[in-house]
Amino acid sequence: MDFPITRLRRLRRTEAMRRFVRETSLEPSALVYPLFLCPGEGVRREISSMPGVFNLSIDEAVKEAEEAASLGIGGLLLFGLPESKDEQATGAWDHNGIVQQGLRALKQSRSAKDLLLIADVCLCEYTSHGHCGIVHKNGDDYEIENDASVNLIAKTAASLAEAGADIVAPSDMMDGRVEAIRDELDAAGLEQTPILSYAAKFASAFYGPFREAADSAPQFGDRRSYQMDGANLREAMREIEQDLGEGADMILMKPAMPYLDVIRAARERFDVPIGAYQVSGEYSMLHAAFAKGWLEPERAMMESLLSIRRAGAGFIVTYFAKEAAKVLA
Template identity: 75%
Template sequence: MHFPVTRMRRLRKTSAMRSLTQETFLQPSQLIYPLFLCPGEGVRKPISSMPGVFNLSIDEAVKEAAECAALGIGGLLLFGLPESKDAEGSGAWAEDGIVQRGLRALKADASLRSLVLIADTCLCEYTSHGHCGPLEGEGVDCTVNNDATLPLLARTAVSQARAGADIVAPSDMMDGRVAAMRDAMDEAGFAETPIMSYAAKFASAFYGPFREAADSTPQAGDRRGYQMQSANIREAMREIELDVAEGADMLLAKPAGPYLDVIRATRERFDLPLGAYQVSGEYSMLHAAFERGWLDRDRATLESLFAIRRAGADFIVTYFAKDAAKLLG
C-alpha cells in the first residue's frame, strides 16, 4: 500500500517512538580508546593536529584509563613512543619497552579490569626510518623486507602478551605475520591470547595526524608498497581470507568512515568479530569543522560512529570514545 495509507512518519513523531523503532545501537562497551605512551612522569603533551589527544607518560595513562573505565568504555589500544630508535625497531619487543611497562602498570590496577588491553603490534614507532620493518634498498627505492620482519613481529607479540596484553594487534600489513605470531605465542605459552589483525588496512591520507602523535613518519619512501591501495576492495577480501586462515581471531578495518563499503563487505562474508578504526584524520577533520561552527559537535560525533556500526562493525576504535561514552550515558 502507498500514501496516504502508508505514512512512514508515524514511527518518527516522538522521541519514545524513535527509540522503540531504532535499528542500530551503540554502547560505550563497543568503543576502544587509543593511548600514546611516552617516557617520563607527569607528561601530558598535547598533539597539535588532534585536539584533546595527548602523548601520555604511564602514570598519566593510568589516570586516563581510570576515566575510560568509569565511562564504561570497552578497552584501550596502546601505542608506544620509545626513548630511542634503531633500524630494526628493537624497542618494540624490549621487556622494559614503553608499551610493556604500560601494560604492567594498567594490569596492576584492579579498578581497570573492565578494560580490554590491546597492544598495537608494529615496528614503525620504533624504527629510526619510520617503516614497519627492516629495510632493503635506499632512498625512494627502499622497501621493507617482509620475511625478515616476521620474526621481529612474532617476538614483539610474545613480549606484549607476557606483559599482560589481552589482545595483540598486528597493523603492519606484512604477508604471513598472523601465522608467525600465532606460532610464536603458542610456543611461548600464550595460546589463549587472541590476535586482532588489521586485515584490511589501506594506504590512506587520513593517517597524517597519527604520524605526529606516534612520531612514525617514514624518513624516505612511503607505505604504499605494503598497505593496500584505496581503489581495491576485492584485494581486501583476499587479505582478510588469508589472515583468517593463518589464525586471526578478530578483524579490524582501517580507516573506517571512507571505507564503509569494506566494512559492509567484510561483515557479509566473514563471521569473526569485526572492528573498525576511525582514524586520526577522520577525528581531526571533524574537529576542524567543530571549531569553525560548521557542524554540531555532539550530533556529528555520534552520527559518524553510528554509520560505522550500521555498516557492520561490532566495535570501533575511536579518539571520540570518551566524548561518545558521555553522550551515550
C-alpha cells in the first residue's frame, strides 16, 4: 500500500523503535585488532600517519591484547618488524622471529586466551627490497618469482602455526599459495589450523600508512603484478573460487570501503566465513577529518564499520576495534 496508509517513518520515531527493527548489527566479537610487533622492551612508538596506532614491543603487545580481550574483541591480526632483513625474508619463517616470539608470549597471557591469534603470512616486512616474494633481477628489469616465493610463504605459515597462531592468513597474492600452505601445515601435523586467505587483495592507494607502520614499502617498482587490479570484480570471484578450491577455510577482502561491491558479490556467491580489512588509509583519512572537525568521530567510525558489515562481512579487521568495542559495550 502507498502513502498515506504506509508511513515508513513510523518505525523511525524513537531510538527504541529504531533499535527494534534494525537489520544489521555489530558486536565486539566481530572485530579484529591489528598489532605491529617490534624488537625491544617497553617500546610504544606511535605511527605518525595513524593516530593511536603503535609499533609495540612484545611486552606492550601483551598489554594491548589483555585490553582487547577485556573489551570482548574477537581476535588480533599480528604483523612483525624484524631486527634485520634479507632477500630471502629469513625473519618471516625463523623459529625466533618477532611474530613467533609474540605468539608464544600471547599464548602465555591468561587474559589474552579468549582472543583468536591470527598471523599475517607475507614476506614484505622481512625482505630487504620490500616485495611480497623472491625477486629475480635482470638489469633494470625485475620479476617476482611466484613458485619460489610460495615455498617460503608455506614455510612461514607452518612456523607461525607451530608458534601458536590459531589462524594463518596469507596476504601475498601469489598463485597457489593456499594449497602449498595447506600441504605444509598438514605435513607438520597442523591439520587443525585454518587458513584465512586474503583472496581478493587489490593494489590500492589506501595502504600508504600501513607501509610506514610495517616498514614494508617496496624499494623499487610496485605490487601491481601480483595484487589485483581495482577494476576487476569478476577476477576477484575467480581468485576467491581458486583459493577455496585449494583449501582456504575463510576469505578476506582488502581494502573494505572502496570495494564494498566485492564484499557483497562474494557474500552472495560463497557460503564461507567472509571478512573485510578496513585498511590503514581508510582509518587515517577518517582521523584526518576528525582532526579538522569535519566529521563527528564516533558516528563516522561506527557508520563506516556498519557499512562493511551490511555489505556482507561477518568480521572486520580494523584499527578502530578498541574504540568501537567501547561504543558497543
